[in-house]
Amino acid sequence: MLSYILRRVLAAIPVMIFVALFVFLLLRLSPGDPAAIIAGDTATPEQLEQIRERLGLNDPLLVQFADWGWRLLQGDFGESILSGTPVTSMIADRMEPTISLALTTIVLSIVIAVPLGVIAAWKHGTIIDRVVMAISVLGFSVPVFVIAYVLIQVFAINLKWLPVQGFTSIFDDPGTFAQRITLPTLTLTSLYIALIARITRTSMLETLGEDFVRTARAKGLAERRVLMKHALRNSAVPIVTVIGIGFALIISGVVVTESVFNLPGIGRLTVDAVLARDYPVIQGVILLASLLYVGINLLIDIAYVILDPRIRYA
Template structure:
């Protein structure tokens, strides 16, 4: 197992480098000039050229690429063009809101979707199954920002149960911290719940048709024991897979959700950087998201051996 983890971590290095190359090339050939944006509309060509030289934007492609990769190896993601602060410092300031939102969304989705999917498979073609189907269709069909604005209108404006926008650090108390994250978590978790519910239902439904399930029923085992101890455990591998794949949806939804709810997280930092063409921040955040996705998939691969003892690395 340890050798497998080491191989996967070493194999992730070329992936991160490839992502860095792609992002650098896309931003290099993107239209627009950060020096012009920084200088403003009334700047003279001489002032723009001076800013371009100060930022190193006058260097050729291969020189800028070499500097970027060398700094990346050192753990230096560069300096923000506008705030003149290290990108690592800016990302570190925004990690807590994004991490809190992501963890709560995953926990809510798994706690709701796995039992709902298993129950839908157990009661296939009945009322519970149809309810799970409706939830899944709505979760996939309605965009995240639409769900967010609906939740704000109902629970924040009309009922005044939760704050409309913003974020309260965990150091200020669990209650205020959680109250600011309830609506964003529900908004972001809809599509994730829909995805896990459908896969759980399909996996458990397939397992329930196996011979050993019929044998367990013939021996007099109750339905609850069959569902939770046998069917769901044997369907855990595809469920874990879709949980890992769904992290990509989660990372993309964080950007939209943090913008809707004005949460000062990494997603909103990325949006602001794109609007201002702050290339170092864009590169740093995308590399961070790619690294998170790689680590999550590694954890999913390791979980296979836990759910199915027949799997050995």
């Protein structure tokens, strides 16, 4: 197992180098001039040239990439072009809202979606199965921002139960945190319930047709025990996979939800950086998301061994 983990970590190095190179070239070769954004519309050509020289934008691309890569190896993601704040500090300040939203979303999705998927597979072909699948299709079909605005209209404007915007740390005021995180969580949960429920149902249907499930039933075991201990446990590998990937997707893809609910998270930081052509911030966020994907995939592979003892890594 340790040798496998080491190989996976080493294999991730060229992947991260390729991602860094791709992001660097994509940003540098796309239209737009950070110096013009910093200097404003009234800047003279001389002022623009001074800013480009100060930021190193006049250096050859290879020199810029080598300098940036060397600083990355030292843990320095650079400084924001606009504010001069270290990128690591900016990302750290925005992590709590995004992680809070991701954790509440994935926990609520698992609590609701896994039982729904199990019940749909157990009652395959019945009205219950069709209702669960209809909910899944609806969750996939409706855009996230539409669900967000519907929830805002119902729970914030009409019923006045919950606030629309803002974020409060759970460490400062747990009650206010729960109120402000509820609507964003429900918005994203609608999508991930659909995803996890469908995967759970599909995996359970395959497992329920296996010989060991029929043997368990023939022994007279209670249906609940057959479903939970035998079928669900042996269906856990694809379910864990989609949950892990979903968690990474939530953290790196909450741009719309954070924008609608005005959450000061990574998604909002990314939007602001893209609009301002703030190269260091964009690069730092994308590299963080890539590293997150690699790390979660590694954890998923390790979880396979725990969930299914038949799986062994040389």
